[in-house]
Amino acid sequence: MIPILVLDLGTELIGTNWRIFHWKNNYLIYNLYLVLSTPLFLYLFSILLALTRQQKRYYFGAAILLEVLVLYNFFFQQGPSEFNTYSNLLIQGANIILSCLAIARLAIGGRDEEAIILQDPRFCLNAMILLFSLVTLILLGLQKYIVVHDIEIRHKVLYFAIMPIANAVLYTGYSCAFLLCRMQTSK
Amino acid sequence: MPDANQQITSTIIAGTLILLFFGVLFLAMIVYYNYRRRQTAQEKKAMKAMFDQQLMQARLEVQEQAFTHISEEIHDNVGQLLSLAKMQLSSVEDSALVDQEILSSARENVARAIRELRNLSRSLHTGHISALGIRQAAEEEGQRITRAGQLLVSVTSEGSERDITEDKQLILFRIIQECLQNCVKHAGATNVNIGFTWYPDQLRVRVRDDGKGFDPEVTLRGPAKGLGLQNIRNRARLTGGSGIISSKPGEGTTVTVMMPYE
Numbered sequence: 412m413i414p415i416l417v418l419d420l421g422t423e424l425i426g427t428n429w430r431i432f433h434w435k436n437n438y439l440i441y442n443l444y445l446v447l448s449t450p451l452f453l454y455l456f457s458i459l460l461a462l463t464r465q466q467k468r469y470y471f472g473a474a475i476l477l478e479v480l481v482l483y484n485f486f487f488q489q490g491p492s493e494f495n496t497y498s499n500l501l502i503q504g505a506n507i508i509l510s511c512l513a514i515a516r517l518a519i520g521g522r523d524e525e526a527i528i529l530q531d532p533r534f535c536l537n538a539m540i541l542l543f544s545l546v547t548l549i550l551l552g553l554q555k556y557i558v559v560h561d562i563e564i565r566h567k568v569l570y571f572a573i574m575p576i577a578n579a580v581l582y583t584g585y586s587c588a589f590l591l592c593r594m595q596t597s598k
Numbered sequence: 599m600p601d602a603n604q605q606i607t608s609t610i611i612a613g614t615l616i617l618l619f620f621g622v623l624f625l626a627m628i629v630y631y632n633y634r635r636r637q638t639a640q641e642k643k644a645m646k647a648m649f650d651q652q653l654m655q656a657r658l659e660v661q662e663q664a665f666t667h668i669s670e671e672i673h674d675n676v677g678q679l680l681s682l683a684k685m686q687l688s689s690v691e692d693s694a695l696v697d698q699e700i701l702s703s704a705r706e707n708v709a710r711a712i713r714e715l716r717n718l719s720r721s722l723h724t725g726h727i728s729a730l731g732i733r734q735a736a737e738e739e740g741q742r743i744t745r746a747g748q749l750l751v752s753v754t755s756e757g758s759e760r761d762i763t764e765d766k767q768l769i770l771f772r773i774i775q776e777c778l779q780n781c782v783k784h785a786g787a788t789n790v791n792i793g794f795t796w797y798p799d800q801l802r803v804r805v806r807d808d809g810k811g812f813d814p815e816v817t818l819r820g821p822a823k824g825l826g827l828q829n830i831r832n833r834a835r836l837t838g839g840s841g842i843i844s845s846k847p848g849e850g851t852t853v854t855v856m857m858p859y860e
């Protein structure tokens with residue numbers, strides 16, 4: 412979790428202050444984020460899903476394929492200077508499926524039948540990743556269209572109107588998960 | 599009529615909201631499923647506890663019946679035989695052929711055996727315990743063990759005594775007996791105190807010995823799994839209360855039973 416947070420923080424810091432580096436836009440840094448964060452998220456899900464040895468084999472096969480597609484898109488398809496919407500669609504789609512599986516596993520496969528799922532940090536984390544991915548799937552998938560056609564809501568670009576809320580939800584989820592982890596370890 | 603951009607905006611927002619709705623619905627269903635699962639697990643646990651309690655009660659009833667039967671047998675059969683033997687010994691006392699000292703000693707031994715058996719018979723009999731009341735029955739049991747010479751048992755009581763149901767008195771008495779037996783068999787104790795504290799809503803019985811003590815965790819993991827200790831706890835639970843066993847090697851053992859009157 413810590414490497415993902417460090418990567419998030421670094422990306423947001425550079426992505427917000429991209430003008431300092433005299434770049435035309437900040438797409439490169441977000442594209443790099445997609446490339447670098449994908450293996451970290453996939454590794455995190457592999458832990459959360461508690462896979463068997465055979466399942467792990469299939470999972471890592473699919474994960475490598477996903478990363479190859481993201482890299483192909485970054486270098487050859489859309490390129491680093493354009494926002495990698497295809498990669499984003501793939502990653503958010505994978506996040507939705509994997510977080511749903513992880514939540515289902517927590518609910519059905521948990522050993523302790525009396526455990527309250529809302530107090531489980533893994534549930535908090537996956538739930539927020541799921542909600543964030545559902546919001547960003549369409550919004551970031553249509554990112555270029557929104558910018559080019561200047562699609563606004565209340566005189567604000569749609570992207571800038573919704574993304575801060577989605578980010579706030581995601582980071583609140585992370586914070587809750589950390590808090591619950593801390594409560595559990597102190598117990 | 600809305601322009602193209604407005605239509606696109608509405609479609610994007612609607613699509614996002616629908617996806618979000620399904621996501622939230624999925625999460626809500628998971629939380630509800632977890633709630634139902636917990637409820638079922640709790641119900642299952644409560645049913646198991648009730649079943650265990652009924653099983654324990656049935657076992658205790660069988661045990662009490664056996665005790666009563668043994669008590670009656672001692673009183674009606676073995677006791678009668680010993681009384682007869684005592685009379686027979688008395689009748690040959692005047693004979694010049696018999697060594698008077700041995701005869702007198704034999705008669706004393708038989709008389710003592712009769713007394714001990716009578717006491718044992720009483721301590722096993724359910725009716726006797728409820729007739730005496732728990733504190734007095736414990737005192738009598740303490741005296742019986744003290745007379746045997748292995749332990750010095752004292753009984754203390756604080757607060758005003760309250761009425762307890764027959765069943766609870768019996769269970770409590772069996773717990774005290776189990777504790778005293780443990781003191782004799784395992785603890786190597788010389789002094790035992792049975793303390794009754796009568797609180798307004800519950801009774802606390804504390805059996806404290808000065809024996810060699812033990813590590814309860816180790817005993818419960820051992821081959822016998824601390825059956826006696828588990829019995830004490832289970833019996834205490836049966837009264838609606840709790841049983842706490844605290845001991846450390848070299849520091850004696852204290853068994854505390856908290857039992858509500860209602």
